[in-house]
Amino acid sequence: MEDRVCRLRQDRKLGPARIGPILGLPVSTVHRVLARHGLNRLAFLDRPTGQVIRRYERNRPGELVHVDVKKLGRIPDGGGWRVHGRAACPDRRRTTGFDYIHSAVDDHSRLAYSEVHSDEKATTCAAFLQRAAAFFATYGILRIERVLTDNAWPYRKSLAWRQALADLGAAGKLTRIYRPQTNGKVERFNRTLLDEWAYLRPYTSNDERTAALTDFLHNYNHHRCHTALGGHPPINRVNNASGQYN
Template sequence: MGISRATAHKWIRRWRAEGEAGLHDRSTGTVIRRYERDRPGELIHVDVKKLGRIPDGGGHRTLGRQAGRATRSNMGFDYIHSAVDDHSRPAYSEIHGDEKVATCAGFLIRAAAFFHSQGIDRIERVLTDNARAYRKGLAWKAALAELGATGKLTRAYRPQTNGKVERFNRTLLDEWAYLRPYTSNTERTDALADFLHTYNHHRCHTALDGHPPITRVNNAAGQYT
């Protein structure tokens, strides 16, 4: 139906608790205030999402929970490194086997190259959580220096400060990682590029008046709204 699992469960809970009355729109007309940087590249949000790897033949979504849990043991994890531009919202992701400082630093350099290819010439600041790789990693600090960017950390115990990439992570799970029962980790990995292209070039974004992120990146100079 084009909605996330979380949204579907919310409506089911309302219906079970209140019947048909629970399905009525509860909008109060409150204005939602979103902070947003003035131009692309002014602030990039970076985060890592940890996902269990899928064994050949599929995990619990394919085989059922009990059988999937047995085949999944000792499979390890994928670490999805993602970066989102605060103003225009294009996203870039890579899958790695860890979140060590060298991996994070290499990802940042490649993310910057991606944003540059989309029309974002310079990254000014990079916002991350307080993971050690971002706080003390020399390779991370060197990557920031190479880009001429400043590192910025979220407030302790306040991950919502990095909300734009956190929201992207939820979309990543709903529309890529959990979209269908993949039969192998390779199949899920291969599907990431198509998801990112759709997200950046075709998927409507409510914060961009229903337009995909690429339309804001490609606006003529001085025309960002």
């Protein structure tokens, strides 16, 4: 019976309220079965295959760094519809261009570094990686062993990216195609970035939002509690928490 509950969850993505009547089980019983098998949240499953996503964590800072780019619409001077309301901005779907938020997250500590750029070209990605490595070094992460990215062209084909990896003595690694969960730590960071920085409050200009990124990163790294770290901020897991030496 438990196997049948699990198959319905994995194959058809049904919840307890629908599985229960199919199998003649109380909803509460179905929920307990799903929780026992780690299937109680759809976020735990790889959507195409229904397989449980394997959670992992590297043993030391610098062993693996996740890198990704998030695209955001730029804010017009004076603010957009979040400031003036939807009725006052009938053309709100039009944009003044895009910002590209480049982010790097250390797998073990979750220490994060981000920059706002106007593109995601190979040279921009490579230069960002160099500065991210310098940032991590100030906190005692002196060597980056691997860098995990998606399959975007700058990470797969560009000589600039390969040279940046070589300069750091790091190996490049790509996620499985159509499996963003492989790079889940930086994907989850991107969600936090949107909720607690980009959409935290109505900004009256793009420059105002960009300037607020520094405070967000400091709070995220030094003060924000992280459930995966036992309620501690990322700074507690790096070699040089005070940032006083290189």
